[in-house]
Amino acid sequence: MNFKEFFNQFPTEESCKSHFKMYRDKTGVTCKKCQCKEHYWLSTISYYKCKQCGFRTSLKSGTVMENSKLSFVYWYMAMMFITSTKKSFSALEMQRQIGHKFYKPIWLMMHKIRLTMGKRDASYKLNDQVEIDEAFFVTTAPIERDQYGKRILKHHVQTIYKQRMKRGKGSPRNTTVLVMAESILNKGNKDKYRADRAVKFIKMVQIDGLKTKDILPEIAKTVDSKAHAITDGALHYNNLKSIVGSHEQLKMTMNYAHKVLPWVHKTISNAKRNFLGIHHSIGRSYTQNYLNEFCFKFNRRNNSDLFDRMMNVAVNYKWN
Ligand SMILES: [Zn+2]
Incomplete structure (x- = not known):
């Protein structure tokens, strides 16, 4: 996906949100309290409500965005920049591009994305x-x-x-x-x-x-x-x-x-x-995350749908 296509598809916070919800619905939401998989969607507050116990799950909960206060647009842009650039994208550059005042949350967001990339690649082994x-x-x-x-x-x-x-x-x-x-x-x-x-x-x-x-x-x-x-x-x-x-x-x-x-x-x-x-x-403590990004992109070098694959990884990420 290039920048132009991205901004056509995701011009607003709402467009990102509904796209993200579509991905979540595909894999299904599990209630943290009773493990029930049936939910109502409360569209006005963007929450899932468990049909059995009424427990509410936010759209971000259980995904890479859990506990993040940053907007969906920021997350989408970060995932777009990471997957669409051949090389890499630094948090500082990201902060500059989106014009966000604070550095730390952007830096954390980028590292969380890299962490999920590594977790996905760790799920299979090298063979032959x-x-x-x-x-x-x-x-x-x-x-x-x-x-x-x-x-x-x-x-x-x-x-x-x-x-x-x-x-x-x-x-x-x-x-x-x-x-x-x-x-x-x-x-x-x-x-x-x-x-x-x-x-x-x-x-x-x-x-x-x-x-x-x-x-x-x-x-x-x-x-x-x-x-x-x-x-x-x-x-x-x-x-x-x-x-x-x-x-x-x-x-x-x-x-x-x-x-x-x-x-x-x-x-x-x-x-x-x-x-x-x-x-x-x-930094030595974050080297693995950069390696994750490098490998994730290399291993999918022939896939044209890298952004969609990234979305799948991001939505299905469970923090534990
Ligand atoms: Zn429940």
Whole structure:
């Protein structure tokens, strides 16, 4: 959906509301008190009323918008900006575009959307042939902004992070991310390396460290137990066989890695470029959310109805 189509379809708060209600009605509303699924619609106050016990459920309750005071238009615009831009959209830019006075609620809204994206992708596992590798993303202490979005300079924090620290593995500036890419047989695709296969889905998971105990549980959650895993020769992948169908561990040098693990490497460099270009610096505590957005969009790169898919995810999100 492009901007023009969006503003034609959702010019007002009412148009967003009735569209959102349509999506909610499709999945049905469950009463929090008695689990009843039959409801009346109180149109004047936009509430559902349980037919059995009379309990009222707001239109936002149980969805990504639960407890949010922001208007439907804002939420719709945020979901439109996130899904229609190829790269990403920062909360600061969003605040500027919609002209909202306060930064924090907009920032929170954007992160909630990214959180739901991750939850959706977590509901399926990677299969077939899966490349696995780790990446290090440069992260910072979260940038503190005041309620209007203006940056608060905390002297001590800034000095710590400005100090030149050692780079690569083990640096406190780096967040470790496990990157996994599923590929399927596809003869005649145009990829330079491994031309017999094509990438299908990717996943990126932030992990605490590179020990086997950090890595294996995450892979078990993400990759199907029948999949064929391909990794480099790093020691922390040694016991991978215990959780996947088969494991191919390649001994290789650094400049050969992009040839045998082409998709994880492409994913890593694209994600890094994306993050650097849009968000400039990413707080360690929110890295996973940005990764969620990146993967969600990549995994649906061939779908033209990304906004509708986002709506489905947003409406069916249950906070728990
Ligand atoms: Zn009820």
